[in-house]
Amino acid sequence: MNIKIKFPDGSIKEHPKNISPLEIAESISHGLAKQTVVAEINGKLVDLDFKIEEDAEIKLFKFDSKEGREVYWHSSAHLLAQAVKELFPNIKVAIGPAIENGFYYDFDKEIPFTDKDLEKIEQKMKELSKLNAEYTRRELSKKEAVKLFSGLKEDYKLELLEDIPEDEIISVYTQGNFTDLCRGPHISDTGKIKAIKLLKTSGAYWRGDSKNKMLQRIYGVSFPSNKELNIFLHNLEEAKKRDHRKIGKELDLYSFSDEVGPGLVLWHPKGAMMRSIVEDYWKKRHFEDGYSLVYTPHIGKAGLWEKSGHLEFYEESMYSAIEVDEQEYYLKPMNCPFHIAIYQSQKKSYRELPIKYAEMGTVYRYENSGSLHGLMRVRGFTQDDAHIICTPDQLDNEIEEIVEFSLSILRAFGFEDFEIYLSTLPEKAVGEKEDWDKATASLKKALEKLKIDYEVDEGGGAFYGPKIDIKIKDALNRSWQCSTIQFDFNLPERFGMEYIGEDNQPHRPFMVHRALLGSLERFFGTLIEYHAGNFPIWLCPVQVKILPISDHYIDYAKKVNAELIKSGIRSEVDFKNEKIGYKIREAEIHKIPYMFVVGQKEMESDSVSVRRHGEGDIGSKKIEDIVKIIQQEIEAKK
DSSP: OEEEEEOTTSOEEEEETTBOHHHHHHHHOHHHHHHEEEEEETTEEEOTTOOBOSOEEEEEEETTSHHHHHHHHHHHHHHHHHHHHHHSTTOEEOOOOEETTEEEEEEEOSSOOOHHHHHHHHHHHHHHHTTTOBOEEEEEOHHHHHHHHHHTTOHHHHHHHHTSOTTOOEEEEEETTEEEEOOOOOOSBGGGOOEEEEEEEEEEEGGGOTTSOEEEEEEEEEESSHHHHHHHHHHHHHHHHHOHHHHHHHTTOEEOOTTTOTTOOEEOHHHHHHHHHHHHHHHHHHHHTTOEEOOOOSEEEHHHHHHHTHHHHSGGGSOOOEEETTEEEEEOSOSHHHHHHHHTTSOOBGGGOOEEEEEEEEEEOOOOGGGOBTTTBOSEEEEEEEEEEEOGGGHHHHHHHHHHHHHHHHHHTTOOEEEEEEEOOOSSOOSOHHHHHHHHHHHHHHHHHTTOOOEEETTOSBTTBOEEEEEEEOTTOOEEEEEEEEEOSSHHHHTTOOEEOTTSSEEOOEEEEEEEEEEHHHHHHHHHHHHTTOOOGGGOSOSEEEEESSGGGHHHHHHHHHHHHHTTOOEEEOOOSSOHHHHHHHHHHTTOSEEEEEOHHHHHHTEEEEEETTTEEEEEEEHHHHHHHHHHHHHTTO
16 A cells, blocks of 8 residues: 655655655665655654655755754764763763754763763764664653663653653663663664764753752764864864954953852943944934834833733743832843833824834843853843834834844844744744734745745744744854844733724734844854954954054154044054064954054154054055045945
8 A cells, every 4th residue: 555755845756655764765866865864754853764654744854954963963962871871881871962063961970071081982982883773762651661761770761751741652762782761763873973073071960950960961063974073173163263252351342250240241441332333333223214212221110020921931030029118129131011111101093103112221131150151141131122013004014124124234243144034833822813924924025025035933933923033154154143023912912002093993003022133242242253353343442553663653653543533533552662563463463453553754754554454564555545445444334
């Protein structure tokens, strides 16, 4: 008996009942079968030996897909656990998922792993991979699973089993002599894991809770070829050079202080100057695009956060209450309720819509100290929030403008390569389906009208509305989350937002939340790493460094500096009593775009000897001529 298999291109082929995805891949080509990592049957990822019993839609994924990498790296985590158990039989295993760039596994080991341990484990993984052991799936009852892992004395697996309902079928996967509790799917055999590198080890609390035991985590990465691994390791070294924490310190942009508190950023003069430039540009563009700037408080009464739902769904990420006049207040985790309060301060007519509020609003969210990471994850940060409140008829036009506006501003900061994701209705959601459909259609229409490539994340929307996420890609092919364009059907309902329509009746408006830069702190971290500290000249806190050859030329250097500042160029003089070679090297380290070397010849000819960061000497220029060149470069936002 045959079944019909539908492929992504819409074609349909008949195959025998109980055929596997691997056999289907082989029927197409041996090369495809060799490269296929995992399959999707009717929207669900399955092992390659899964038996297809009825008509189905199929997708085959190679390693170069998101799905393929995730399954490949999760299978590699199982191989890591097997290697550790063979070398350290008394160690207990915890969990081992795939992550964005590789995988990890947590182990209960009293003494942390050493570098030599990692070398041995990596070698053992390579030996095991060559055995081509199949990943085999078994389904058990909960009772059978408890018996299995009790026999293996794997306490952490038993604890995980406690959370699974009694009547649920449980799956385990075995490769060689190692069995793990796992939903799957997995690659077909260990032989597909060709190139392996264990990267580092660290401590990690069981289930991420500091009240639990500290486990030892090993991070690793794997690829189907050594060439891919070598590219990854090269990019990893480049990423270390671009680390915003390292460059931020070198350029004296910001710092943190244990005395002030973890996750709270101190902006130094140069960093504050950059931030001011970004904010001024942000305000200018928003005013030009019809936004109204608002400012809101840093705290709000408990009742506000109860009404918004934050205390019900988000309290663990909020700071503790502050008692004032026998009432509780909370530091704000978001700006949205305040913008709604401004909207509701007066009745609104359809003639006044759309209304577009924008704010650089500082918010506070509690993060575990272990998850804090430079500027990327902090406890106090400034969001460039905007809320667009409009009628259903205005929706398409507004969404199109928001997308264009967002990409235009991001390009001004030098970002060019974007990944766009459209996230749709999840299983649990608030709002009417009709509104969800209209909002989702509006997002799609804008992307397609602007001819922007995007991926659909089915069911990936927040419970309160569909959204577009804009990620930027850097020179190392890393993705950074930046802008979000998010519908909100929750807060307008909770706060009873209304406008008076043409029919003189109240109507619920659509509200779109838009964070363009996201958090300013994370945006700066991204900006630093994207440009490796070599910022576009219009953003640089110091655009020109004037380097007198000796103290005899300091007065001339001051004169040049005054002319530059008068011309709107940010410059400063290096007054150090050092040789010119030292001054040039220091300016290069600080990534100053232009260096003006001045001496006797320059002073007599009212000129400067110009050096460009990363390029070297570009010759002598009259001051008025080089000023025009720099002004044009700044204006063009190159």
